Amino acid sequence: MSRARLLVGTRKGAFVLTSDGNRREWQVDGPYFGGWEVYHVKGSPADPDRIYASQSSGWFGQLVQRSDDGGRTWAPVGKDFSYEGAVGTHKRYDGSDRPWEFTRVWHFEPSLTDPDSVWAGTEDAALFHSADGGQSWQELAALRNHSSGPSWQPGAGGMCLHTIVLDPLNAGRMYVAISAAGVFRSDDSGASWRPANKGLRSEGVLPDPDAEVGHCVHRLAMNKARPEVLFMQKHWDVLRSDNGGESWQEVSGDLPTDFGFAIEVHAHEPGTVYVVPIKSDTEHYPPGGQLRVYRSRSGGHEWEPLTKGLPQANCFVNVLRDAMSTDELDPCGVYFGTTGGQVYASADGGDSWQALVRDLPAVLSVEAQTLP
Amino acid sequence: MSGTTIRVVLPSPLSTLARSARVVEVQVEGAPTQRSLLDALEARYPVLRGTIREPASGLRRPFIRFFACEQDLSGQAPGSPLPGPVVSGKEPFIVVGAIAGG
Numbered sequence: 480m481s482r483a484r485l486l487v488g489t490r491k492g493a494f495v496l497t498s499d500g501n502r503r504e505w506q507v508d509g510p511y512f513g514g515w516e517v518y519h520v521k522g523s524p525a526d527p528d529r530i531y532a533s534q535s536s537g538w539f540g541q542l543v544q545r546s547d548d549g550g551r552t553w554a555p556v557g558k559d560f561s562y563e564g565a566v567g568t569h570k571r572y573d574g575s576d577r578p579w580e581f582t583r584v585w586h587f588e589p590s591l592t593d594p595d596s597v598w599a600g601t602e603d604a605a606l607f608h609s610a611d612g613g614q615s616w617q618e619l620a621a622l623r624n625h626s627s628g629p630s631w632q633p634g635a636g637g638m639c640l641h642t643i644v645l646d647p648l649n650a651g652r653m654y655v656a657i658s659a660a661g662v663f664r665s666d667d668s669g670a671s672w673r674p675a676n677k678g679l680r681s682e683g684v685l686p687d688p689d690a691e692v693g694h695c696v697h698r699l700a701m702n703k704a705r706p707e708v709l710f711m712q713k714h715w716d717v718l719r720s721d722n723g724g725e726s727w728q729e730v731s732g733d734l735p736t737d738f739g740f741a742i743e744v745h746a747h748e749p750g751t752v753y754v755v756p757i758k759s760d761t762e763h764y765p766p767g768g769q770l771r772v773y774r775s776r777s778g779g780h781e782w783e784p785l786t787k788g789l790p791q792a793n794c795f796v797n798v799l800r801d802a803m804s805t806d807e808l809d810p811c812g813v814y815f816g817t818t819g820g821q822v823y824a825s826a827d828g829g830d831s832w833q834a835l836v837r838d839l840p841a842v843l844s845v846e847a848q849t850l851p
Numbered sequence: 852m853s854g855t856t857i858r859v860v861l862p863s864p865l866s867t868l869a870r871s872a873r874v875v876e877v878q879v880e881g882a883p884t885q886r887s888l889l890d891a892l893e894a895r896y897p898v899l900r901g902t903i904r905e906p907a908s909g910l911r912r913p914f915i916r917f918f919a920c921e922q923d924l925s926g927q928a929p930g931s932p933l934p935g936p937v938v939s940g941k942e943p944f945i946v947v948g949a950i951a952g953g
Contacts, residue, residue, distance in 0.1 A: 514864055538914040538948045539864060539902040555868075555898045559906060 482850040483806045485814055486530060486550065487822060488517035491840035493532055495550040502812055502826040505835045511553060512544065519801055519844045520550075521587045526594035527848050531613055533584040533599075541583050543599075545613050549850075556613035560584070560601055563620035569603065570632040579603045579623065586801060588643035600640035604631060604657040606669060619669035622655065627674065627692040634658030634695045634714075635760075641800055642699045646706045646723075654709070654724060659684075659695035662711070664724050675724030679713060698800040700742045702749035708778070710752050712742035712800070717754055719779050730779020735766050741803035745828065746811045750778040753805075753813060753829060755798040763818075764795035772815070774829050788832035789823065796821070801844035808849055816842025854878040857888055857933070858943040865903070865946065869896040874943060883938050885917065886929040903946060918945040 485496040485505075492510030511517075512534045523529040528549040534542040541560065544553040560581045568576035582602040590596035595612040605623045607616040622628075622640075631638060642656035651668040654675065661676040676696075680688045684695065695714035702708065711718040711727065716737050718727040731737035736756045745751035752775050758766045765771060770789045773782040796819035806812035813825045820839040823832045857877050866873045877891045886909075893900045900906065903915055909929065911917070917924040920934045920942050936942040 536864065538862075538912065539868075540906075540912060541901070542868070542898070558901055561907065 481808055483808060483812055484522075484527070484549065484848040484850055485804075485822065485824075485835075486520035486522060486532075486844075486846040486848065487816055487839065487842060488520045488532070488801075488844035489816075489820070489840035489842050490516055493517040493520050493534075493550075494836075494839060496822065496835055500808055502806075502808070502824060503833075505824075507836055508550070510840075511550070515539075515542075516583075517843065518583060519586050519846075521589060521844075521846045522549075522848050523589040523594040523597070524591050525589070527850055529589070529594040529612075531587040531589060531597055533587060535583040541581070543584065543613050557609065557615045560599070560605075560607055560616055561618070562605060562623065563618040564624075567624075568629055569638060570630060572633060574632075576629070579605070581605075582637065585639045585641045586643055588645060591645055591647055598643050598645075598653075600643050600655060602637045602639035604638050604640040604660065606640055606643070606655055608669070621670055622663060622665075622672045625663065625672055625674075627660065630692065631657065631660040632693070642696070644699050644701050644709070646701075647703045648706050649723075652706075652723070654699060656696040656699050656711075658697065659714075660692050661694040661696050662699065662724055675720075676727070677725065678720075678727035678729075679718065680716070680729075681714070684714065697740045698742050700744045700752065702744040702746070705749040708749060710742050710744060710779070712739050712754055714738065714760060717742065717779060730775070732775070732780035732782055734773055734782050739798075740800040741798045741815060743803045743805050743813065745813075746805045746807045747809065748776070748811075751776050751828070752779060753803065754782075755803065755815060757797060763797040768793050768795055770794040770796065770817075772813070772825075772829055772832075785825075785829045785832070787830065788825075788834075794819075799843055801846075802842050804845050804847040806847040806849045812847060814845050814847050816845045818842065854880045855883050855938055856940060857883060857937060858940065859888070859892055860943045860945040862946060862948040864948065865899060868898055868902065871896060883933045884930050885924070885927065885933065888933060888944060889929075914949045916947040916949050918947055919943070 487494040492513040494509035498505045518533045520532040530546040532544040571577045586600040588598045599607040606619045644654040646652035663672040664675040679694045697712045700710045709720045772785040796817035803815040816822045818841040
Protein backbone atom coordinates (compact mmCIF):
# COMPACT_ATOMS: atom_id res chain seq x y z
CA MET A 480 0.00 0.00 0.00
CA SER A 481 1.26 3.51 -0.79
CA ARG A 482 2.27 5.80 2.04
CA ALA A 483 2.14 9.53 2.67
CA ARG A 484 4.82 11.79 4.07
CA LEU A 485 4.45 15.42 5.13
CA LEU A 486 7.40 17.79 5.17
CA VAL A 487 6.61 20.62 7.57
CA GLY A 488 8.67 23.80 7.91
CA THR A 489 8.13 25.95 10.99
CA ARG A 490 9.50 29.04 12.71
CA LYS A 491 11.68 26.82 14.90
CA GLY A 492 12.62 23.79 12.87
CA ALA A 493 11.36 21.13 10.48
CA PHE A 494 9.21 18.07 11.11
CA VAL A 495 8.54 14.95 9.08
CA LEU A 496 5.19 13.17 9.48
CA THR A 497 4.61 9.75 7.96
CA SER A 498 1.61 7.46 7.62
CA ASP A 499 0.38 4.47 5.72
CA GLY A 500 -2.17 4.87 2.95
CA ASN A 501 -5.06 5.07 5.39
CA ARG A 502 -3.62 8.30 6.76
CA ARG A 503 -5.19 7.86 10.17
CA GLU A 504 -2.11 7.25 12.34
CA TRP A 505 0.91 9.48 11.86
CA GLN A 506 4.45 9.29 13.17
CA VAL A 507 5.99 12.66 13.96
CA ASP A 508 9.79 13.09 13.72
CA GLY A 509 11.69 16.26 14.53
CA PRO A 510 12.45 18.96 15.13
CA TYR A 511 15.25 19.02 12.62
CA PHE A 512 17.35 22.21 12.70
CA GLY A 513 15.66 23.17 15.97
CA GLY A 514 15.57 26.88 16.66
CA TRP A 515 16.06 27.84 13.01
CA GLU A 516 13.40 29.13 10.66
CA VAL A 517 12.62 26.56 8.01
CA TYR A 518 10.70 28.36 5.31
CA HIS A 519 10.30 25.39 3.01
CA VAL A 520 11.03 21.68 2.73
CA LYS A 521 10.32 19.89 -0.52
CA GLY A 522 11.14 16.50 -2.01
CA SER A 523 12.06 15.56 -5.55
CA PRO A 524 9.21 14.07 -7.60
CA ALA A 525 11.86 11.93 -9.32
CA ASP A 526 13.27 10.59 -6.04
CA PRO A 527 11.05 11.28 -3.02
CA ASP A 528 13.88 10.49 -0.62
CA ARG A 529 15.85 13.44 -2.00
CA ILE A 530 14.64 16.43 0.01
CA TYR A 531 15.78 20.05 0.14
CA ALA A 532 15.25 22.28 3.18
CA SER A 533 15.74 26.02 3.61
CA GLN A 534 17.25 26.69 7.04
CA SER A 535 17.72 30.32 7.97
CA SER A 536 18.15 32.67 10.87
CA GLY A 537 18.30 36.41 11.34
CA TRP A 538 21.47 35.84 13.34
CA PHE A 539 23.34 33.28 11.27
CA GLY A 540 21.98 33.62 7.73
CA GLN A 541 21.00 30.97 5.21
CA LEU A 542 21.84 27.30 4.98
CA VAL A 543 20.54 24.67 2.61
CA GLN A 544 20.12 21.17 3.96
CA ARG A 545 19.72 18.07 1.84
CA SER A 546 18.50 14.63 2.77
CA ASP A 547 19.01 11.56 0.61
CA ASP A 548 17.08 9.20 2.87
CA GLY A 549 13.65 10.69 3.18
CA GLY A 550 14.45 13.14 5.95
CA ARG A 551 16.11 10.82 8.45
CA THR A 552 19.55 12.40 8.04
CA TRP A 553 20.60 15.73 6.59
CA ALA A 554 23.78 17.38 5.37
CA PRO A 555 24.44 21.02 4.50
CA VAL A 556 25.06 21.82 0.83
CA GLY A 557 25.80 25.05 -1.01
CA LYS A 558 24.51 28.35 0.30
CA ASP A 559 26.16 30.91 -1.97
CA PHE A 560 23.30 32.80 -3.59
CA SER A 561 25.23 35.53 -5.38
CA TYR A 562 23.33 37.75 -7.76
CA GLU A 563 24.74 37.78 -11.27
CA GLY A 564 26.39 40.85 -12.71
CA ALA A 565 25.98 44.44 -11.61
CA VAL A 566 23.36 44.46 -8.87
CA GLY A 567 20.86 47.20 -9.52
CA THR A 568 18.10 48.50 -7.31
CA HIS A 569 14.46 47.90 -6.59
CA LYS A 570 12.05 49.97 -4.52
CA ARG A 571 11.70 50.12 -0.77
CA TYR A 572 8.25 50.39 0.82
CA ASP A 573 8.63 54.17 0.73
CA GLY A 574 9.43 54.20 -2.99
CA SER A 575 13.13 54.95 -2.63
CA ASP A 576 15.75 52.81 -4.36
CA ARG A 577 17.41 49.93 -2.56
CA PRO A 578 20.17 47.64 -3.86
CA TRP A 579 19.23 44.01 -4.33
CA GLU A 580 20.38 41.99 -1.33
CA PHE A 581 19.98 38.28 -0.57
CA THR A 582 18.17 37.48 2.67
CA ARG A 583 16.80 33.94 2.50
CA VAL A 584 15.37 31.13 0.40
CA TRP A 585 11.58 31.06 0.51
CA HIS A 586 10.89 28.14 -1.78
CA PHE A 587 12.54 25.14 -3.42
CA GLU A 588 11.09 23.55 -6.53
CA PRO A 589 12.84 20.30 -7.45
CA SER A 590 12.82 19.19 -11.08
CA LEU A 591 10.08 16.80 -12.12
CA THR A 592 12.64 14.43 -13.63
CA ASP A 593 16.12 14.98 -12.16
CA PRO A 594 16.74 14.79 -8.38
CA ASP A 595 19.91 16.88 -8.72
CA SER A 596 18.10 19.73 -10.45
CA VAL A 597 16.31 22.21 -8.21
CA TRP A 598 15.23 25.84 -8.38
CA ALA A 599 15.24 28.25 -5.43
CA GLY A 600 13.14 31.38 -5.00
CA THR A 601 14.74 33.99 -2.79
CA GLU A 602 14.29 37.30 -1.01
CA ASP A 603 15.20 39.80 -2.49
CA ALA A 604 13.28 38.32 -5.37
CA ALA A 605 15.47 36.22 -7.63
CA LEU A 606 15.46 32.74 -9.12
CA PHE A 607 18.41 30.40 -8.71
CA HIS A 608 19.07 26.93 -10.10
CA SER A 609 21.31 24.10 -9.02
CA ALA A 610 22.20 21.22 -11.32
CA ASP A 611 24.31 19.40 -8.74
CA GLY A 612 21.95 18.63 -5.91
CA GLY A 613 22.28 22.00 -4.25
CA GLN A 614 26.06 22.11 -4.06
CA SER A 615 26.22 25.23 -6.22
CA TRP A 616 23.66 27.80 -7.31
CA GLN A 617 23.45 30.02 -10.38
CA GLU A 618 21.05 32.91 -10.74
CA LEU A 619 18.70 32.99 -13.74
CA ALA A 620 19.30 36.70 -13.90
CA ALA A 621 17.02 37.50 -16.83
CA LEU A 622 14.12 37.56 -14.40
CA ARG A 623 15.59 40.13 -12.02
CA ASN A 624 16.94 42.05 -15.00
CA HIS A 625 13.47 42.36 -16.52
CA SER A 626 12.85 45.98 -17.47
CA SER A 627 10.29 46.27 -14.68
CA GLY A 628 12.73 45.02 -12.00
CA PRO A 629 13.77 48.45 -10.71
CA SER A 630 10.09 49.20 -9.98
CA TRP A 631 9.39 46.09 -7.90
CA GLN A 632 8.40 46.77 -4.28
CA PRO A 633 8.16 44.39 -1.32
CA GLY A 634 4.96 43.04 0.13
CA ALA A 635 4.59 42.99 3.90
CA GLY A 636 6.60 39.77 4.13
CA GLY A 637 9.52 41.13 2.14
CA MET A 638 10.24 41.19 -1.57
CA CYS A 639 10.25 37.49 -2.11
CA LEU A 640 10.02 35.04 -4.98
CA HIS A 641 7.79 32.54 -3.23
CA THR A 642 6.21 30.40 -5.95
CA ILE A 643 7.80 28.36 -8.73
CA VAL A 644 5.55 26.23 -10.95
CA LEU A 645 7.00 23.88 -13.56
CA ASP A 646 4.93 22.89 -16.58
CA PRO A 647 5.15 19.08 -16.91
CA LEU A 648 4.06 19.00 -20.55
CA ASN A 649 5.76 22.04 -22.07
CA ALA A 650 9.52 21.70 -21.71
CA GLY A 651 11.07 24.97 -20.66
CA ARG A 652 7.86 26.61 -19.48
CA MET A 653 7.79 27.77 -15.89
CA TYR A 654 6.03 30.37 -13.79
CA VAL A 655 7.20 32.34 -10.81
CA ALA A 656 5.30 34.68 -8.50
CA ILE A 657 6.80 37.58 -6.62
CA SER A 658 5.35 39.73 -3.85
CA ALA A 659 4.68 42.36 -4.94
CA ALA A 660 5.57 42.23 -8.61
CA GLY A 661 3.22 39.49 -9.79
CA VAL A 662 3.51 36.49 -12.10
CA PHE A 663 6.20 36.01 -14.72
CA ARG A 664 6.35 33.23 -17.30
CA SER A 665 9.31 31.80 -19.14
CA ASP A 666 9.07 29.49 -22.16
CA ASP A 667 12.81 28.95 -22.50
CA SER A 668 13.88 27.53 -19.14
CA GLY A 669 14.39 30.94 -17.60
CA ALA A 670 16.43 32.59 -20.34
CA SER A 671 13.71 35.23 -20.80
CA TRP A 672 10.58 36.26 -18.92
CA ARG A 673 7.43 38.24 -19.46
CA PRO A 674 4.77 39.39 -17.03
CA ALA A 675 1.62 37.25 -16.92
CA ASN A 676 -0.77 39.46 -14.98
CA LYS A 677 -3.45 40.43 -17.51
CA GLY A 678 -6.81 40.48 -15.76
CA LEU A 679 -5.46 41.13 -12.28
CA ARG A 680 -6.91 44.21 -10.59
CA SER A 681 -5.48 45.72 -7.41
CA GLU A 682 -7.73 48.62 -6.48
CA GLY A 683 -6.41 50.72 -3.63
CA VAL A 684 -3.05 49.01 -3.87
CA LEU A 685 -1.70 50.24 -7.20
CA PRO A 686 -2.23 53.67 -8.77
CA ASP A 687 -3.16 51.80 -11.95
CA PRO A 688 -5.27 48.83 -10.80
CA ASP A 689 -4.62 47.01 -14.10
CA ALA A 690 -0.87 47.56 -14.14
CA GLU A 691 1.23 45.00 -15.98
CA VAL A 692 3.49 44.55 -12.92
CA GLY A 693 3.13 45.30 -9.22
CA HIS A 694 0.39 42.94 -8.03
CA CYS A 695 0.76 41.14 -4.73
CA VAL A 696 0.27 37.57 -5.88
CA HIS A 697 0.31 35.23 -2.89
CA ARG A 698 0.47 31.83 -4.56
CA LEU A 699 -0.17 29.82 -7.74
CA ALA A 700 -1.40 26.24 -8.06
CA MET A 701 -1.60 23.81 -10.98
CA ASN A 702 -2.87 20.31 -11.59
CA LYS A 703 -0.17 18.50 -13.54
CA ALA A 704 -2.71 16.85 -15.84
CA ARG A 705 -4.00 20.24 -17.04
CA PRO A 706 -1.04 22.60 -16.88
CA GLU A 707 -2.61 25.32 -18.98
CA VAL A 708 -5.03 25.96 -16.10
CA LEU A 709 -3.58 27.93 -13.20
CA PHE A 710 -5.20 29.09 -9.99
CA MET A 711 -4.08 32.12 -8.03
CA GLN A 712 -4.64 33.45 -4.55
CA LYS A 713 -3.87 37.14 -4.80
CA HIS A 714 -3.67 39.55 -1.87
CA TRP A 715 -7.37 40.03 -2.51
CA ASP A 716 -9.12 37.89 -5.15
CA VAL A 717 -8.96 34.29 -6.24
CA LEU A 718 -8.34 33.95 -9.96
CA ARG A 719 -8.02 31.33 -12.69
CA SER A 720 -6.21 31.30 -15.98
CA ASP A 721 -7.24 28.84 -18.69
CA ASN A 722 -4.44 29.75 -21.07
CA GLY A 723 -1.15 29.42 -19.26
CA GLY A 724 -1.27 32.82 -17.63
CA GLU A 725 -2.05 34.79 -20.80
CA SER A 726 -5.08 36.19 -19.00
CA TRP A 727 -6.86 35.73 -15.67
CA GLN A 728 -10.47 35.90 -14.54
CA GLU A 729 -11.65 36.37 -11.00
CA VAL A 730 -13.38 33.27 -9.57
CA SER A 731 -13.85 34.44 -5.97
CA GLY A 732 -17.59 34.00 -6.44
CA ASP A 733 -19.41 33.37 -3.18
CA LEU A 734 -16.37 33.14 -0.89
CA PRO A 735 -16.96 34.96 2.43
CA THR A 736 -13.74 36.88 1.83
CA ASP A 737 -11.31 36.51 -1.04
CA PHE A 738 -8.22 37.48 0.93
CA GLY A 739 -5.91 34.60 1.75
CA PHE A 740 -2.54 33.04 1.16
CA ALA A 741 -2.83 29.32 0.39
CA ILE A 742 -4.42 27.72 -2.67
CA GLU A 743 -4.16 24.14 -3.86
CA VAL A 744 -5.66 21.88 -6.52
CA HIS A 745 -7.04 18.37 -6.09
CA ALA A 746 -4.59 15.74 -7.36
CA HIS A 747 -7.11 13.92 -9.56
CA GLU A 748 -9.80 16.52 -10.28
CA PRO A 749 -8.22 19.50 -12.09
CA GLY A 750 -11.29 21.64 -11.51
CA THR A 751 -11.41 21.09 -7.75
CA VAL A 752 -9.56 23.80 -5.86
CA TYR A 753 -9.10 24.66 -2.18
CA VAL A 754 -8.54 27.98 -0.43
CA VAL A 755 -8.56 29.13 3.19
CA PRO A 756 -10.28 32.53 3.33
CA ILE A 757 -8.70 35.01 5.74
CA LYS A 758 -10.66 37.97 7.02
CA SER A 759 -8.53 40.82 5.64
CA ASP A 760 -5.05 42.07 4.94
CA THR A 761 -4.80 43.43 8.47
CA GLU A 762 -6.84 40.75 10.26
CA HIS A 763 -4.91 37.60 9.40
CA TYR A 764 -7.36 35.06 10.79
CA PRO A 765 -10.50 33.30 9.59
CA PRO A 766 -13.76 35.26 9.54
CA GLY A 767 -15.72 34.80 12.75
CA GLY A 768 -12.98 32.71 14.34
CA GLN A 769 -14.19 29.73 12.28
CA LEU A 770 -11.45 27.82 10.47
CA ARG A 771 -12.91 26.76 7.15
CA VAL A 772 -11.40 25.40 3.99
CA TYR A 773 -13.47 26.32 0.96
CA ARG A 774 -13.68 23.90 -1.96
CA SER A 775 -14.87 24.58 -5.46
CA ARG A 776 -15.55 21.65 -7.76
CA SER A 777 -16.17 23.92 -10.73
CA GLY A 778 -12.88 25.76 -11.03
CA GLY A 779 -14.09 28.58 -8.82
CA HIS A 780 -17.13 30.84 -8.59
CA GLU A 781 -19.16 28.38 -6.46
CA TRP A 782 -17.55 27.41 -3.16
CA GLU A 783 -18.58 25.18 -0.27
CA PRO A 784 -17.25 25.48 3.27
CA LEU A 785 -15.52 22.40 4.71
CA THR A 786 -15.82 22.40 8.47
CA LYS A 787 -15.98 18.84 9.80
CA GLY A 788 -13.15 18.41 12.27
CA LEU A 789 -11.99 22.03 12.08
CA PRO A 790 -12.47 24.48 14.97
CA GLN A 791 -15.61 26.55 14.46
CA ALA A 792 -15.16 28.97 17.33
CA ASN A 793 -12.36 31.08 18.80
CA CYS A 794 -9.85 30.19 16.11
CA PHE A 795 -7.62 33.07 15.07
CA VAL A 796 -4.73 31.47 13.24
CA ASN A 797 -3.43 32.11 9.74
CA VAL A 798 -2.55 29.66 6.98
CA LEU A 799 0.50 30.86 5.06
CA ARG A 800 1.06 30.58 1.31
CA ASP A 801 3.20 27.42 1.25
CA ALA A 802 1.34 25.71 4.09
CA MET A 803 -1.19 23.72 2.03
CA SER A 804 -0.61 20.63 -0.06
CA THR A 805 -2.30 17.58 -1.56
CA ASP A 806 -1.12 14.00 -1.91
CA GLU A 807 -1.81 11.73 -4.90
CA LEU A 808 -3.50 8.89 -3.08
CA ASP A 809 -7.10 7.95 -3.75
CA PRO A 810 -9.06 9.59 -2.21
CA CYS A 811 -6.88 12.66 -2.47
CA GLY A 812 -5.38 13.84 0.82
CA VAL A 813 -5.43 17.54 1.63
CA TYR A 814 -3.21 19.08 4.30
CA PHE A 815 -2.55 22.48 5.78
CA GLY A 816 -0.63 23.97 8.68
CA THR A 817 -1.40 27.04 10.75
CA THR A 818 0.49 29.79 12.48
CA GLY A 819 -0.88 28.27 15.69
CA GLY A 820 1.16 25.12 15.12
CA GLN A 821 -1.60 22.76 14.04
CA VAL A 822 -1.33 20.52 10.99
CA TYR A 823 -4.72 19.39 9.71
CA ALA A 824 -5.27 16.51 7.32
CA SER A 825 -8.16 15.25 5.27
CA ALA A 826 -7.97 11.76 3.79
CA ASP A 827 -11.23 12.24 1.87
CA GLY A 828 -10.67 15.25 -0.35
CA GLY A 829 -11.64 17.75 2.34
CA ASP A 830 -14.92 16.27 3.57
CA SER A 831 -13.51 15.70 7.06
CA TRP A 832 -10.39 16.78 8.90
CA GLN A 833 -8.23 15.73 11.82
CA ALA A 834 -5.42 17.53 13.58
CA LEU A 835 -2.24 15.48 13.19
CA VAL A 836 -0.36 17.73 15.61
CA ARG A 837 -1.59 20.72 17.57
CA ASP A 838 1.40 22.35 19.17
CA LEU A 839 4.21 22.79 16.69
CA PRO A 840 5.89 26.17 16.23
CA ALA A 841 4.13 28.38 13.69
CA VAL A 842 3.88 26.43 10.46
CA LEU A 843 5.46 28.07 7.41
CA SER A 844 5.14 25.29 4.87
CA VAL A 845 3.58 21.87 4.33
CA GLU A 846 4.47 19.60 1.42
CA ALA A 847 2.81 16.21 0.94
CA GLN A 848 4.63 13.32 -0.68
CA THR A 849 3.09 10.12 -1.99
CA LEU A 850 5.43 7.19 -1.45
CA PRO A 851 5.33 3.72 -2.99
CA MET B 852 51.38 21.80 13.97
CA SER B 853 52.69 25.41 14.02
CA GLY B 854 50.84 28.64 14.72
CA THR B 855 48.90 29.92 17.68
CA THR B 856 46.18 27.90 19.33
CA ILE B 857 43.16 30.02 20.21
CA ARG B 858 40.06 28.91 22.03
CA VAL B 859 36.77 30.02 20.49
CA VAL B 860 33.41 29.82 22.27
CA LEU B 861 30.57 29.29 19.80
CA PRO B 862 26.89 30.05 20.37
CA SER B 863 24.98 26.82 20.73
CA PRO B 864 23.22 27.02 17.32
CA LEU B 865 26.60 27.17 15.62
CA SER B 866 28.21 24.41 17.68
CA THR B 867 25.19 22.26 16.85
CA LEU B 868 25.59 23.12 13.19
CA ALA B 869 29.32 22.39 13.26
CA ARG B 870 28.77 19.24 15.33
CA SER B 871 31.47 20.51 17.66
CA ALA B 872 31.87 21.33 21.31
CA ARG B 873 30.88 24.79 22.47
CA VAL B 874 34.57 25.58 22.93
CA VAL B 875 36.82 24.71 20.02
CA GLU B 876 40.54 25.19 19.51
CA VAL B 877 41.73 26.77 16.30
CA GLN B 878 45.27 27.02 14.92
CA VAL B 879 46.02 30.47 13.52
CA GLU B 880 49.07 31.10 11.37
CA GLY B 881 50.92 34.41 11.71
CA ALA B 882 49.82 37.30 13.90
CA PRO B 883 46.31 36.42 15.14
CA THR B 884 43.61 38.89 14.16
CA GLN B 885 39.82 38.65 14.07
CA ARG B 886 40.05 38.00 10.36
CA SER B 887 42.74 35.30 10.51
CA LEU B 888 41.02 33.63 13.44
CA LEU B 889 37.66 33.50 11.64
CA ASP B 890 39.36 32.37 8.44
CA ALA B 891 40.91 29.49 10.40
CA LEU B 892 37.63 28.71 12.15
CA GLU B 893 35.76 28.53 8.82
CA ALA B 894 38.51 26.43 7.28
CA ARG B 895 38.15 23.90 10.06
CA TYR B 896 34.33 24.05 10.06
CA PRO B 897 33.25 24.97 6.50
CA VAL B 898 29.57 24.87 7.46
CA LEU B 899 30.17 28.02 9.52
CA ARG B 900 31.07 30.07 6.44
CA GLY B 901 28.52 32.83 6.14
CA THR B 902 27.05 32.30 9.60
CA ILE B 903 29.36 34.71 11.46
CA ARG B 904 30.44 36.98 8.61
CA GLU B 905 28.50 38.05 5.54
CA PRO B 906 29.68 35.83 2.68
CA ALA B 907 30.09 38.65 0.17
CA SER B 908 31.60 41.40 2.29
CA GLY B 909 33.36 39.35 4.94
CA LEU B 910 31.95 41.73 7.54
CA ARG B 911 30.46 40.62 10.86
CA ARG B 912 26.77 39.79 10.58
CA PRO B 913 24.61 42.41 12.30
CA PHE B 914 23.38 40.20 15.15
CA ILE B 915 26.78 38.69 15.94
CA ARG B 916 29.07 40.08 18.63
CA PHE B 917 32.68 39.27 19.57
CA PHE B 918 33.66 39.35 23.24
CA ALA B 919 37.01 38.67 24.94
CA CYS B 920 38.65 39.66 28.20
CA GLU B 921 35.36 41.24 29.31
CA GLN B 922 35.53 43.61 26.36
CA ASP B 923 33.25 43.97 23.33
CA LEU B 924 35.55 43.66 20.33
CA SER B 925 32.73 43.80 17.79
CA GLY B 926 33.58 47.31 16.63
CA GLN B 927 37.23 46.61 16.01
CA ALA B 928 38.54 46.34 12.47
CA PRO B 929 38.85 42.76 11.14
CA GLY B 930 42.62 43.21 10.91
CA SER B 931 43.03 44.28 14.54
CA PRO B 932 45.34 42.11 16.65
CA LEU B 933 43.58 39.91 19.16
CA PRO B 934 44.15 40.73 22.86
CA GLY B 935 47.26 39.23 24.44
CA PRO B 936 45.37 36.95 26.86
CA VAL B 937 43.46 35.44 23.90
CA VAL B 938 46.69 34.85 21.99
CA SER B 939 48.38 33.35 25.04
CA GLY B 940 45.45 30.99 25.57
CA LYS B 941 44.47 32.42 28.93
CA GLU B 942 41.14 33.79 27.64
CA PRO B 943 38.81 32.55 24.89
CA PHE B 944 37.42 34.51 21.95
CA ILE B 945 33.66 34.44 22.36
CA VAL B 946 31.22 34.54 19.44
CA VAL B 947 27.82 35.70 20.65
CA GLY B 948 24.41 35.76 19.03
CA ALA B 949 23.11 39.14 20.15
CA ILE B 950 19.90 39.27 22.15
CA ALA B 951 17.27 40.41 19.68
CA GLY B 952 13.66 39.39 19.49
CA GLY B 953 12.18 36.64 21.57
